[in-house]
Amino acid sequence: MTDWQNLTEHDAIEAAVAEYGKDRVASVAYCALKAYDGRDSAENRVWFRLFLKPAKRKRVA
Numbered sequence: 001m002t003d004w005q006n007l008t009e010h011d012a013i014e015a016a017v018a019e020y021g022k023d024r025v026a027s028v029a030y031c032a033l034k035a036y037d038g039r040d041s042a043e044n045r046v047w048f049r050l051f052l053k054p055a056k057r058k059r060v061a
Contacts, residue, residue: 004035004043012050025054 007015012031013024020027032047 004031004046009050009053012046016047025051 004012004015013028016027016031017024020030028047028051032044032051035041035044035047037044
């Protein structure tokens with residue numbers, strides 16, 4: 001995704017949804033996978049962090 005570094009978290013999620021469909025988690029995951037090229041990159045880290053964000057809010061009892 002172009003210009004990802006200028007997006008807020010909310011805008012990045014909305015851009016992912018616009019590109020990949022209504023499922024926010026899946027759309028962000030697709031962006032993370034697309035950004036991964038076999039090496040660690042800033043873009044991949046941003047998308048992966050956004051992907052993990054909802055999972056961090058849930059606590060296992």
